[in-house]
Every structure is written in C-alpha cells, then in structure tokens.
Amino acid sequence: MKDFLLNSSAPNGELHTKWEDYKKTLNKLSPEEANQYKIIIIGTGLAGASAAATLAEKGFNIHAFSYHESPRRAHSIAAQGGINAAKNYKKDGDSVMRLFYDTIKGGDFRSREDNVYRLAELSANIIDQCVAQGVPFAREYGGFLDNRSFGGVQVSRTFYARGQTGQQLLLGAYSALSRQTNAGKVTFYPRHDMLDIVTVDGKAKGVVTRNLLDGKIEAHSADIVILATGGYSNVYYLSTNAMASNVTANWRAHRKGALFANPSFTQIHPTCIPVKNNFQSKLTLMSESLRNDGRVWVPKKKNDTRKAGDIPEEERDYYLERIYPAFGNLVPRDVASRRAKEVCDNGQGVGNTGVAVYLDFKKVIEEKGEKYIKEKYGNLFDMYQKITDENPYQTPMKIYPAVHYTMGGLWVDYNLMTTISGLFSIGESNFSDHGANRLGASALMQGLADGYFVVPHTVMDYLAKEKPDFSNKTDKKEFVDAVRATEKDIEKIMSINGDLVVDEVHRELGKIVWDKVGMTRNKEGLESAIDFIPKIKEKFWKNISIPGSDKDMNQELEKALRLKDFIELAELMAHDALDRNESCGAHFREEYQTTENEAKRNDQEFKYVAAWGYNKDDKPSLFKEDLKYKNVKLKTRSYK
Amino acid sequence: MNVNLKIWRQESNTTEGAVHNYRLEDVDPNISFLEMLDILNNKLIKEKKDPVAFDHDCREGICGSCGFMINGRPNGHQKATTVCQLHMRSFNDEDDILLEPFRAKSFGVIKDLSVDRQSFDRIISSAGFVSIDTGEAGEANHIPIDKSNADEAFLSAACIGCGACVAACKNSSAMLFTAAKVSHLALLPQGEEEQAERVNKMVATMDAEGFGACTNTGACSAECPKEISQTNIARLNREFIKAQLGGLIKKK
Numbered sequence: 065m066k067d068f069l070l071n072s073s074a075p076n077g078e079l080h081t082k083w084e085d086y087k088k089t090l091n092k093l094s095p096e097e098a099n100q101y102k103i104i105i106i107g108t109g110l111a112g113a114s115a116a117a118t119l120a121e122k123g124f125n126i127h128a129f130s131y132h133e134s135p136r137r138a139h140s141i142a143a144q145g146g147i148n149a150a151k152n153y154k155k156d157g158d159s160v161m162r163l164f165y166d167t168i169k170g171g172d173f174r175s176r177e178d179n180v181y182r183l184a185e186l187s188a189n190i191i192d193q194c195v196a197q198g199v200p201f202a203r204e205y206g207g208f209l210d211n212r213s214f215g216g217v218q219v220s221r222t223f224y225a226r227g228q229t230g231q232q233l234l235l236g237a238y239s240a241l242s243r244q245t246n247a248g249k250v251t252f253y254p255r256h257d258m259l260d261i262v263t264v265d266g267k268a269k270g271v272v273t274r275n276l277l278d279g280k281i282e283a284h285s286a287d288i289v290i291l292a293t294g295g296y297s298n299v300y301y302l303s304t305n306a307m308a309s310n311v312t313a314n315w316r317a318h319r320k321g322a323l324f325a326n327p328s329f330t331q332i333h334p335t336c337i338p339v340k341n342n343f344q345s346k347l348t349l350m351s352e353s354l355r356n357d358g359r360v361w362v363p364k365k366k367n368d369t370r371k372a373g374d375i376p377e378e379e380r381d382y383y384l385e386r387i388y389p390a391f392g393n394l395v396p397r398d399v400a401s402r403r404a405k406e407v408c409d410n411g412q413g414v415g416n417t418g419v420a421v422y423l424d425f426k427k428v429i430e431e432k433g434e435k436y437i438k439e440k441y442g443n444l445f446d447m448y449q450k451i452t453d454e455n456p457y458q459t460p461m462k463i464y465p466a467v468h469y470t471m472g473g474l475w476v477d478y479n480l481m482t483t484i485s486g487l488f489s490i491g492e493s494n495f496s497d498h499g500a501n502r503l504g505a506s507a508l509m510q511g512l513a514d515g516y517f518v519v520p521h522t523v524m525d526y527l528a529k530e531k532p533d534f535s536n537k538t539d540k541k542e543f544v545d546a547v548r549a550t551e552k553d554i555e556k557i558m559s560i561n562g563d564l565v566v567d568e569v570h571r572e573l574g575k576i577v578w579d580k581v582g583m584t585r586n587k588e589g590l591e592s593a594i595d596f597i598p599k600i601k602e603k604f605w606k607n608i609s610i611p612g613s614d615k616d617m618n619q620e621l622e623k624a625l626r627l628k629d630f631i632e633l634a635e636l637m638a639h640d641a642l643d644r645n646e647s648c649g650a651h652f653r654e655e656y657q658t659t660e661n662e663a664k665r666n667d668q669e670f671k672y673v674a675a676w677g678y679n680k681d682d683k684p685s686l687f688k689e690d691l692k693y694k695n696v697k698l699k700t701r702s703y704k
Numbered sequence: 705m706n707v708n709l710k711i712w713r714q715e716s717n718t719t720e721g722a723v724h725n726y727r728l729e730d731v732d733p734n735i736s737f738l739e740m741l742d743i744l745n746n747k748l749i750k751e752k753k754d755p756v757a758f759d760h761d762c763r764e765g766i767c768g769s770c771g772f773m774i775n776g777r778p779n780g781h782q783k784a785t786t787v788c789q790l791h792m793r794s795f796n797d798e799d800d801i802l803l804e805p806f807r808a809k810s811f812g813v814i815k816d817l818s819v820d821r822q823s824f825d826r827i828i829s830s831a832g833f834v835s836i837d838t839g840e841a842g843e844a845n846h847i848p849i850d851k852s853n854a855d856e857a858f859l860s861a862a863c864i865g866c867g868a869c870v871a872a873c874k875n876s877s878a879m880l881f882t883a884a885k886v887s888h889l890a891l892l893p894q895g896e897e898e899q900a901e902r903v904n905k906m907v908a909t910m911d912a913e914g915f916g917a918c919t920n921t922g923a924c925s926a927e928c929p930k931e932i933s934q935t936n937i938a939r940l941n942r943e944f945i946k947a948q949l950g951g952l953i954k955k956k
Contacts, residue, residue, distance in 0.1 A: 240833065
C-alpha cells in the first residue's frame with residue numbers, strides 16, 4: 065500500500081484565478097480538426113446531455129448511449145428543489161467564495177479545494193446558459209429570477225422551477241442535445257446498456273453494449289469515452305433513485321483499472337415518504353426546499369399514539385430548532401437524517417411503524433395561506449397525497465430518511481479524467497466535489513458545470529495531444545475479447561435456472577447494506593457485512609432465475625446484470641467504511657462521535673480521499689490522495 | 705382485495721397479440737399499481753413464465769416512461785395521474801382491469817405494454833430548442849420576464865412526454881405534445897427570432913411521423929397526467945398562421 069500516491073494534477077496558482085489561467089494554457093482544436101475525432105458518452109442525463117451538446121457544438125462527433133428510450137427519461141428529471149448559483153441577486157452577502165466555503169464545510173472537509181472552487185465559480189454561468197435556453201425558472205413579480213434557501217447555508221441562492229427544477233434543466237440540456245442530433249453531430253443510441261469498457265494500450269478506446277430490444281452485444285470504438293452514468297444508491301435496493309439507476313458502467317470501468325473513490329460516502333436524505341410495506345419498490349423524496357417553510361417535530365412523550373393535531377404545542381419537540389438554533393430546520397442532510405433516526409430510536413417516532421417524524425406546515429399556512437404553499441410546492445403536496453392518501457395541507461407530512469445520492473464514485477483528477485487514460489467521468493458518477501456530504505441543490509450544479517463548462521475544455525486538450533483514429537477498430541483483439549467475455553457472462557446468467565427472482569436477492573443485499581453501511585456504521589457491523597455479502601453473491605450465481613431469452617427484450621436479465629455489480633460494490637463500500645476510523649459527514653462511525661453525538665473527524669489520519677483498486681479474488685488495494693487545505697481552515701462543523 | 709387482470713401480451717411488433725387473464729388475490733390496497741404488476745411478475749417468474757414487459761423508471765410521475773391503457777383510458781381513471789402514481793386503493797375488490805399498450809400508428813408496440821415513442825424525440829430535434837451554443841449566453845437577469853408569462857411557460861414546459869395525449873386522441877394526433885413545446889418557447893423572449901421556423905418545422909415533422917390531425921375534441925388535455933391545457937393548441941395554431949402569413953409577406 066502506497067500512501068498519497070494520487071495527485072489531482074491541479075495547476076498551481078491563486079485559487080481565484082486558477083481555472084481561468086489554466087484554461088488559457090489548454091490546447092485547442094478548430095471545429096474542422098475536432099471533426100476528425102469521435103467521442104462516446106455513456107448516459108444522457110444532465111451531465112451527459114450537456115457534455116454531448118457542448119462537445120458537438122465544438123465540432124466533435126458524439127455517439128451517446130442510454131438505456132432509456134429518450135434522454136428526457138434520465139433520472140436527473142426527478143430532481144426537485146433547485147440549483148445553487150453564487151449570483152448574489154438577493155444582496156445577502158453571497159459570493160463565489162461563500163458558496164465554495166459552504167460546499168467544503170457541508171462536505172465536512174473531505175473534498176478537493178480546487179474542484180469545489182471551480183464549481184462555485186461556474187455556477188453563475190450555468191444559470192445564464194439555462195435561462196438563454198428558455199428554462200422557465202421561478203420569477204418575482206418584477207420579472208427577475210427568484211431564489212430560495214437550502215440546508216447548510218444562510219443565504220438565498222437556490223434557483224428553482226417549482227418542485228420540478230431537475231425536469232426543466234434536463235429538458236434544457238436535452239433540447240441542446242436534440243439540436244446537435246438534428247445537426248448530425250450526435251448519434252443517439254436508445255435502449256442500450258453499457259456492459260464493458262475496452263482499453264487499447266492502457267487507453268479507453270471504446271465500449272461493449274447490449275441492445276435492450278434484441279439483446280445484440282456490440283462493440284463501439286472511439287477516441288475517448290466519457291461516463292455520465294449517475295450514482296449507485298440502488299445498491300440499497302430501496303432508494304429515491306429511479307428503478308434502473310445502476311453502477312454497472314462505473315463498476316466495469318473499475319474492474320478495468322479505474323480507481324473507485326470514497327464508495328461508502330452515501331447520502332441519506334432526511335425528508336422522504338417512509339417505507340410502508342414489504343412490496344415497496346422505491347422511495348419518494350419530498351424536496352429539501354420544504355424545510356424552508358415546514359417545521360420538523362416529534363412528540364416529547366415516547367410511544368405517543370395521539371393524532372398530530374391533538375398534541376399541544378408544549379408537548380412537541382421541534383428537535384432541530386432546539387439543537388441547532390442558528391440553522392434550525394435547515395441543517396445539512398446528514399445531520400437532519402441522523403437526528404431523525406435518533407428520535408425514532410428513542411421511541412418518539414410517529415405513524416403506524418413509529419419510524420417517521422412530522423414535517424408540519426401549519427404555521428406557514430396560517431401566516432401566508434394555502435396559495436403560497438401551492439405555488440411553491442404544489443406538485444410535491446399532490447404527490448404526497450397520491451402516495452399516502454393523506455392531505456398535507458391539513459395534517460403534517462410524515463417523513464423519514466432514505467438513500468438519495470452517492471458522493472463516492474470514480475476517482476478523477478482536476479481534468480475529470482479517471483485513472484484510465486482517455487476515460488472521463490462527470491456528474492454524480494465521479495467523486496469529485498461533495499466530500500463526505502452533498503449540500504442540497506448542488507447535484508444539478510455539478511452535473512451541468514462538468515458537462516457544459518469543464519469537460520469540453522479538458523477533453524479538447526486531451527484529444528489535441530492524441531492522433532485522431534476515426535476508423536472503426538472493433539475487429540481488434542481487445543474489442544473481440546471484450547464482446548466474448550460479455551456474451552459469456554450473459555450465457556452464464558441465463559443458464560443458472562434457480563428459483564429466486566432477481567429482486568428477492570437484491571432486497572436481501574439492500575437490507576444488509578442499509579443495516580450495516582447505512583446512516584450509522586460500526587466495526588462489528590461492517591465486518592459482518594464483509595462476511596455476509598459473498599454469501600449473497602453465491603446465492604445470486606447459483607439460485608436466480610431468468611425467464612425468456614437473452615435475444616429479446618428481457619427486463620429480468622437487465623436487472624440481473626446490474627445486481628451482479630451492485631453485490632461486488634457493496635463489499636467495497638463495507639471495506640471503505642471499515643477502513644475509515646473516523647466520522648465525517650454522512651459517514652458516521654458510532655465509535656467516533658462527540659459527547660453531543662456529532663461526527664468526530666480525525667484530520668491527522670484521515671484527511672484523504674480513499675481510492676480503491678480492484679483485485680480479482682482478493683481484497684481491494686487502497687490508494688490515497690492527500691487533501692490540501694490552503695484557503696480554508698479545517699474546523700469542526702457546527703450548525704448551532 | 706382481489707383483482708382480475710386482463711393484459712395484452714405481444715411478443716414483438718411483428719407478432720400478433722392477445723389478451724391473457726391473470727388473477728391476483730390478497731392485494732394490499734396501499735401498494736401502487738406498478739407494485740401490483742411487480743407482484744404479478746414475481747409470481748410469473750416463479751412459475752417459469754415470461755413476465756409482463758412495461759416501461760417505468762422514476763415511479764414519481766415525472767420521467768414519463770410508464771404509460772399504458774387501463775380500462776380503455778390512458779394512465780387509468782384517476783385525473784392528473786401517471787400510472788406509477790395510481791394506487792390500488794382507487795380500485796374495487798374483484799374489479800376486472802384491462803391493460804393494453806398505447807395504440808397509435810406512430811407508437812409501435814415493442815413488447816406487451818411497452819411502446820416506441822421516439823417519434824416524440826424527432827419532433828423535438830426538428831426545432832424544439834433555442835439555438836444558442838454553450839458559453840454564448842449573457843447575464844440572466846438582463847432580460848426580465850413577466851411573472852405571469854414565465855409561470856404560463858412553465859406550465860407548458862411541464863409536459864413529461866408520456867404519450868397519453870396521442871393515445872387519448874381518436875386521430876392519434878400529437879398536437880398537444882407539439883403545442884406544449886411551441887407554447888413554452890413562444891411565451892418567452894428567448895429564441896423569438898426562430899419562432900416561425902420552429903413552428904413550421906415541428907408541425908411538418910409531426911405530420912411526417914404519421915400522427916393524425918387535431919380536431920379539437922380536447923380528449924388529450926382531459927387525459928393528460930400533467931394537465932397540459934388545450935390553450936397550448938390554440939397558441940400553436942396562432943403561431944402557425946403567423947408563420948405562414950409572415951412567409952407570404954416576406955415572399956412579396
């Protein structure tokens with residue numbers, strides 16, 4: 065094991081001018097020169113679609129793949145609350161520096177200064193770009209853009225389009241992508257799963273895909289590959305991610321040599337509709353923006369079975385307002401989630417299961433009226449009512465934390481390139497900007513910053529140093545072998561013919577990961593997960609049952625191909641969480657907490673990014689990237 | 705509760721389909737409609753039978769993937785609701801429930817309840833955008849936009865592209881889908897220059913894709929899970945006439 069082997073390759077210089085100065089040094093290609101290159105992009109959500117559109121505008125030939133029928137179906141569409149930008153329209157003292165600091169602090173000092181500063185710096189450009197595309201952001205009566213607040217910050221910098229911000233931003237990126245499809249610069253491959261990365265002489269040169277309609281396994285070659293494949297929350301089975309969201313593209317890259325960073329940094333979102341029964345297929349988020357106006361509380365008395373309305377004010381515990389007077393209901397997600405678990409574990413939980421807390425809008429409705437709420441959160445209130453059959457205008461919402469986002473992902477350098485040359489990773493699929501906890505409304509910001517404004521420059525620089533190799537190389541040995549290996553995997557899975565449905569195994573995996581590598585972790589639990597996960601793997605390879613044929617639309621086979629990679633990832637997550645003997649952000653090790661039950665960091669020993677290398681049939685190897693803080697002082701995070 | 709499902713099964717676009725009967729007993733009324741189908745599929749897999757194929761992803765009513773006919777209505781009987789947001793509590797014990805794919809010439813059946821809606825993508829890529837490259841945009845607040853126009857544009861932009869409007873229409877017209885995008889951009893100053901070209905190209909593509917004509921019955925809007933208003937169609941017609949007249953004036 066080598067300490068601090070990894071280097072972000074960020075340029076030297078002043079934090080404030082670094083990115084602009086660096087951009088000037090990057091090599092450029094004219095549109096005619098760019099036209100000699102082919103780029104494969106996997107995933108066409110916010111990050112993938114924005115990168116595809118921008119690189120196509122610069123002249124590159126883009127081949128974009130998605131397992132969806134259309135880019136507009138990507139899960140970015142479900143992001144609700146908003147997107148941060150340091151515009152300081154509210155004149156409340158916001159600045160790039162402040163957004164940078166909030167993000168570093170929110171991530172509990174486990175992210176890279178240079179990347180986070182660049183993200184904050186680019187945030188304003190994103191809003192300009194999206195408005196120019198026609199994204200209908202919320203506006204004030206004067207016609208200017210409106211803002212609201214999100215957790216972990218004391219300024220109002222979140223731009224939004226009701227509770228459908230992700231939808232509107234994705235439709236904007238999709239329209240930019242569609243324009244390039246029309247111009248012939250983007251070829252879109254719908255309903256294709258990426259099942260392997262192909263490297264030639266150590267460089268990423270293509271992918272292997274499965275056409276989900278006819279099962280055809282195909283190789284595609286290109287000059288570089290960009291992964292924009294989102295997060296892996298579905299390793300927990302139940303999460304707020306869409307049903308098909310998966311880790312396969314990232315995991316195949318990992319097996320081919322890309323390091324996987326901070327896999328155990330997973331975000332549990334405090335405000336989701338609680339699990340109701342065993343048939344539950346997914347969880348639904350209620351946007352963090354609701355905490356602008358809603359108040360979180362539980363009864364002071366344990367096992368209180370009275371209805372919410374029957375519990376008088378003085379018998380309610382508004383625990384977030386009590387513990388964190390400065391930030392109140394708007395503490396960061398990891399803090400709000402853990403405190404919800406704490407009160408429920410203490411017997412103060414509400415609802416039939418006792419595993420929920422109230423999010424109450426009574427006060428704001430009394431003060432500002434129902435119309436105010438309808439305008440701001442109308443679709444969320446409707447969705448809540450449809451799912452629970454309860455009217456949140458009349459009774460408080462019942463909420464509980466659920467898995468929502470993964471800060472961990474493929475390790476990338478300042479250029480967003482993985483440890484495989486020519487393989488880039490953008491958006492949620494990389495690890496780069498959020499440290500140990502992501503602040504609300506920052507995922508959309510990162511996806512679009514990476515896609516519109518970062519990777520187009522760094523990719524162009526990389527390609528300017530590479531000879532274009534436009535001709536199809538898929539008859540090369542590396543491609544032929546990768547196709548054969550994928551076909552063999554599928555043959556093996558199709559031949560298992562056991563008696564378990566894929567979802568049954570996935571649910572079992574999810575329970576282990578939730579119990580042992582969830583909101584809180586401890587040594588004993590993590591060790592038991594490491595012992596137990598291989599048994600689930602064995603069960604998968606011996607007992608699952610895939611009906612039908614692999615030469616046809618087969619949704620069970622699609623699920624199985626994803627689950628096999630989730631199982632391997634789950635084991636790595638447990639290793640990562642066990643190895644990090646400290647608590648930071650969302651990674652809460654019970655052994656390491658303050659007397660006030662807050663995360664206790666250990667900067668002496670763990671101020672690093674843990675990037676893991678894949679070893680077949682052996683434990684993963686750890687590579688570290690030291691995190692250097694030159695512009696912020698390491699502090700204990702406090703929201704009191 | 706118990707339900708009697710009658711589900712359209714079709715192996716592919718080139719084979720014939722038929723309705724098959726399935727009975728599910730002891731269904732928890734609080735599960736979603738798609739969770740009910742998950743249970744049916746689990747049962748079929750255990751019996752080594754082919755599960756029912758259907759598109760779905762976010763299960764939050766926003767991605768637009770799910771969408772099929774339930775008892776003859778796109779996305780079922782509940783107003784302003786996608787299939788994934790429909791819950792079994794809105795059905796009665798012992799109900800017969802008929803499930804069929806969206807039927808339209810421009811939406812070929814892929815398998816069972818899954819259909820091909822890529823014709824929608826082609827309508828958008830013909831001109832459903834503002835022609836601006838990344839990095840060309842000016843300061844966002846330099847163009848104030850009247851709040852009521854911005855709100856109206858948002859309502860049009862809220863379309864999820866599920867295809868219920870086409871399935872609801874006796875002519876399989878994609879007018880509401882196309883009009884929602886034309887309206888969204890027509891209500892905003894951005895890309896105003898391209899408005900005439902946009903409406904002409906999008907309407908031409910819609911016709912070329914084989915969607916039928918609009919006869920203003922309003923079925924599309926009534927069945928739309930996002931309640932996209934029929935006003936959008938009036939707005940498209942106005943923009944279309946303006947574009948045609950503009951063309952005539954230019955020719956003169």
